[in-house]
Amino acid sequence: MDKLKMHTPDLADENFKKLASLFPNAVTETITGYDADGNAIVERAIDADVLRQEISATVVEGAQERYQFTWPDKKKSIxxxxxxxxxxxxxxxxKSVGRDGTPGSIDTENIYIExxxxxxxxxxxxxxxxxxxMIYIDPPYNTGNDFIYEDDFSLDTGEYLGNSGQFDEEGNRLVQNTESNGRFHTDWLNMMYPRLRIAKDLLSEDGAIFISIDEHEVGNLRKMCDEVFGGACFVSDVAWQRTYSMRNDVKGIAAEIEHVLVYGKQPAWQPKKLARTEKMDSKYKNPDNDPRGAWRNIVASAPNAATHQGMVYAIQNPITGEYAYPPQGRCWSLGQDFMLNAMNQWCDYELKNIHDDERRAEVCGVSTAEVRKDVLAIVLKGALAEAKQKALAKYQGVLPEFFFSKKGEGTLSRKAYINEVAGRPVTNFWSFEETGHTDEASRLLKELFDGTTVFDTPKPVRLLDRIITIATNTEDVVLDFFSGSGTTAESLLKMNMSDSGNRKYILVQINEETRLPSYANLCEIGEERIRRAGKKIKEENPLTTADLDIGFRVFKVDSSNMEDVYYRPADLKQDQIMMNIDNVKADRTPEDLLFQSMLDLGILLSSEIEETEFAGKKVFSVAGxxxxxxxxxEITEETVTEIAKKKPFYxxxxxxxYANDSVATNFEQIFETYSPKTKRKVL
Structure with missing residues (x-):
């Protein structure tokens, strides 16, 4: 039976193991210092010289010049x-709320972490x-007035494991980063770097992160994200128009936009298309009563004629008899066989050599000697007069997909049908008309709180609507670990309501103090906003929100449930080792132990949890x-047997x-009898 480690993984140790397994001959030991008694401290290490030989590549080290982005304490932040x-x-x-809004219920898949x-x-x-x-964050912009996390770089691993990491009883680790601070940029970068490193690992392979920022740190953030996510994973620097009016007394160049940096987990991440606007759709008509629906004519050509010479050829007009070519530097958008079939809808056509090398060379922008010699033209098979008569009759009814505009006198065009056109592409400029502005965000949040201003700089819901629309599907998980007033949650709830989705959110917010009498910290504001937003959505849409999950489970980051002896057994005396010591802190509940076990075993915090009793003992069943x-x-063999008969994975x-030594002794045999594949763990 294995013990749960009950702490997060040591990623440096895991990386060392990966290198050691690949290159065992590069593993060595080295003296890193001396203890108080003068004894050498020997630690494991990777021999850079051996590693260089193994990978047969250049390994940069020391003071050698190279392209890099660095700052003081960067290594410590790693x-x-x-x-x-x-x-x-x-x-x-x-503080938790059930999916139907019931206070105190945990029947929900959404997570809020304080x-x-x-x-x-x-x-x-x-x-x-x-x-x-999808991850969205709106971190401090480092304007000189923002609060940032004060992470402690001075602790060694042992101290870090035992430290609660809190500077006061509220867990407040925030300090104001003023411009007079000699480490103004350094402290901000050290705060952001480790968080982005871990955030990248949480993203799915088709996931993306969106980061709001202004001009103060956008340059540094871009360089940092290039390093963390990879420059090839950069998608866009979106300009969000955060305001709809400018003050006349602004000096210099007024800041009308903020930035939203977008990075994919993998290169070539693609956003989903946006819904088309009424203005865009109004361009589609149906003047010929085409049964395929409304359409508009588009050019039938494409760029790069020089590299697609096989698609540069003449097409004879069935009314004028003239030969039509693509515009200069362009080629027909579809292959010749397809175009021959398309023109046969007008009258009979055939492929024929009309010896037009000079004209095709002119279109392609090459010399006659360089143009392809085997490209035939699409020409009328019969007499022009007969073709013209058939063509004019076509213009009285439903036009074929390809046609000459102006009733045969214009250029070759193609029908583009509205029901075949995808949504509009996402651009890197998001106007306030479509994605909201700061005044709108403040006004709507104030209305939600009955006229009370509870947050100074909220993001508009419509901005998050845009991000969730282009970056998620209906069953996805969204993370916001600088969640502030909770805009992300409200937007996600509205999106689920509109498309019957089941997106889940995870929000994280530190207990930053407020000056409001009704709300002690930002977490209370964020949680109340989600409660109010969910209730409002339900009230305004009673027929479409019956199954909408408006709840959230509230968790608090706290010190481990385990006593220090769990992590430092060397501190125990011999007589203590012989005792059956409970290593769980006295103030911790079985539910506390359950969720720490779930984290340790990789089971989602939103998993369904059922409580029951086996032989008078409380038993939790998670995820079915x-x-x-x-x-x-005082667990007896009867309880152990009932659990084993359920055949859980864990x-x-x-x-x-255990009630006595007999139960402990027979524990493994009971599981071997009823459920040998069950993984047994203790804490």
Whole structure:
């Protein structure tokens, strides 16, 4: 039976193991210092010289010049991203809301986490690895007035595991980053880098991250994201028009936009198309009563004639008899066989050599010697007079897909049908008319809170509507770990309402204090906003929101459920080792242990949880029996047997929970009898 480690993974250790497995001959040991008694401290290491030989490539090290983006403490921020933490997420039932809005219920798939977002990301990284489709964050812009996280780079791994990471009882680790700070940019970069490193791992392979930022740090953020996600994964620097009017007393060049940096998890990430506007659709008519619906004429040519010479040829007009060619530098948009069939809808055509090399060379922009010599023309098979008579009759009815405009006197055009046209492409300019502005965001949030201003700089719901629309499908998970007032959640709820989707959100927000008498911190504001927004959506759309999940489970980042002896057994005395010591903190509940076990085993925090009793002991069944756990004391063989008979994938117990030594002795045999494939864990 295995013990759960009950802390986040040590990524540096995992990376070392990967290198060691690939290049075992590069593994060595080195002296890194000396202890108080003068004894050498020897640690594992990778021999760079051996590694260089193995990969047969240039390894840059030391002071050698190279292209790079760096700042003070960057190496420490990388270490911080990889360091494990002994923390957990504790459910707060009182703040939680069920999918139907019932207070205190946890029947929901949405998650709200209170606490340091670096800790939260580390706690989520195994369970949600590669499961998040879209991340949106609106971090501090570093304007000189913002609060940023003050991460501690000075702790070694042992201290970090045992430290709660909190500067006060509220978990507030924020400091104001003023422009007078000598580490103004450095502190901001050190805050962002480890969080982005972990966020990348949470993204699915077809996922993307969207980051709001202004001109203060957009340059540095772009360089940082190029390093974290890869320059090839850059998608766009979107200009969001955040305001609809400018003050006349603005000095210099007024800032009308903010940036939204977009990176895909993989190169060539593509956004979904946007819905077409009425103005765009108004261009489509049906003057000939085409049964295929409304259409508009488009050019029948495409660029790059010189490299597509086989698609540069003459097409004879059935009314004038003239030979039509693509415009200069362009070719016909479809192949010759297709175009021959299309022209046969007018009258009989055939392929024929009309010896027009000079004219085709002119269209292609090459010399006559360079133009292809084997390209035939599409010409009338019969007499022009007969073809003209048939063609004029066609203009009295439904026109074929390809036609000469102006009743045969114009250029060759093609019908584009409205029902075959995809949505409009996403551009890198998002106007306030379509995506909202800051005044709108503040006004609507104030209305939601009955006229009270609760948040100074909310993002408009319509901005998040745009992002969720182009970056998610109906079943995806969305993450926002600088969630502020909770705009992301409200937008997602409205999107699910409009398309009957089941998108899930994970929001993270630190307990930053407010000056409001009714709300002590931003978490209370965010949670109340989601409650109010969900209730409003339900009231305004009673017929379409019966199954809409407007709930959320509230979790708080806290120190581990386990006592320090769990992590530092060397501190125990011999007589303590012989005792059956419970290594769980006294104030922790079975539910606390359940969720830490779920995190450790990679089971989603939103999983369905059922409570029952086996032989008088409380038993949790998670995700339809995938995990069954019992954290009571005095567990008998009867309880163990009932759990084994359910054949769970995982079975988890408290290490000191057995009623007597006999139960502990027979535990493995019971599972071998009823469910040998079950993975048994203790904590």
């Amino acid at each position: 270490v911080l991203a990889n360091q494990p933490i002994a923390k957990t997420l504790r459910l707060d039932r009182k 606490g340091d977002n670096l800790d939260a990301l580390k706690l989520l990284q195994e369970t949600y690895l590669g499961k998040v489709k 029996g995938y995990l069954i756990a019992c954290f009571d004391f 079975a988890v117990f408290r290490d000191a929970g």
